[in-house]
Amino acid sequence: MDDQAERISTELSLLETMYPGQVQYVANARELRYTSTGGTLVLRLPNGYLNQSADVPEVLSASAGKQDLREPLKQRIAACPTGEEVLDSVISGFDELAEGVADRAQAESDSASQGGKTADSKATVIVWLHHLLNTNKRKLALSPSLPGVSGVTKPGYPGVLLYSGPATAVHEHVNELKQQNWQAFQIRLEDDEEWLLSHGTGVVEVEAMKEVVAEVGKARKDVFLEAMRMNYLTSLYCFSKPRDESPEMKVSPERYHTPEGPDSPLSAYSIAMAIMPRAFSTIPYAA
Structure with missing residues (x-):
């Protein structure tokens, strides 16, 4: 196993420990799926990931409820350093975005509920x-x-x-x-x-x-x-x-x-x- 593959394997093992039952990796497709109560994230690890190239995880899908979070998550990934393990940071960023969506939805629901209560x-x-x-x-x-x-x-x-x-x-x-x-x-x-x-x-x-x-x-x-x-x-x-x-x-x-x-x-x-x-x-x- 070369150094790149070993680093990826180590990083994936760490993620499985940190997020038990939430992380799945399909080696042939090089796809990582992360599922939480807030939403679902699917990443593809490019061949150059963890090399000195500029390859960073590619966002295939990212959603929370009905909200598409791909673009804001891509902006966060673009700020990550290349050649380093960033999957944990990407997942944390996704969780923050998903929590923001949930908070806004709850606030809108409370506002609508209060408005309905006042009206009724x-x-x-x-x-x-x-x-x-x-x-x-x-x-x-x-x-x-x-x-x-x-x-x-x-x-x-x-x-x-x-x-x-x-x-x-x-x-x-x-x-x-x-x-x-x-x-x-x-x-x-x-x-x-x-x-x-x-x-x-x-x-x-x-x-x-x-x-x-x-x-x-x-x-x-x-x-x-x-x-x-x-x-x-x-x-x-x-x-x-x-x-x-x-x-x-x-x-x-x-x-x-x-x-x-x-x-x-x-x-x-x-x-x-x-x-x-x-x-x-x-x-x-x-x-």
């Missing part, structure tokens, strides 16, 4: 208002600027806004409303799911809280009431008294739009009677 994400927002009386505000509440938003609005004391649909559209509409001048504007619930309302699509205005409860349905009723519950108590303490009520501060379930009437465990009347029996004669009215 849903949201539901419930807003409690001290009151909703102004005609212009009521019209604005019923007119989201972006399509796809469904919802329910209840004017009066308190005012309630419920919007559901594409997250971007819902939050943009809520933010637009928030910029208006409100005595109190409080987001009471934010959900990352879309709520199906009984009226279907679009935004509708209802007169009473019980109608809002009917819109959200039994599946969402408890969640909605939980979001509104503390506001019933707040209304008893803080809401301005209607001008036509007597100084004795009458408590009417219809006045506060309780969903189940005066005997409901969650009605404003029942809660008030349970925890503050003397409040009605002592609480001053708001101006």
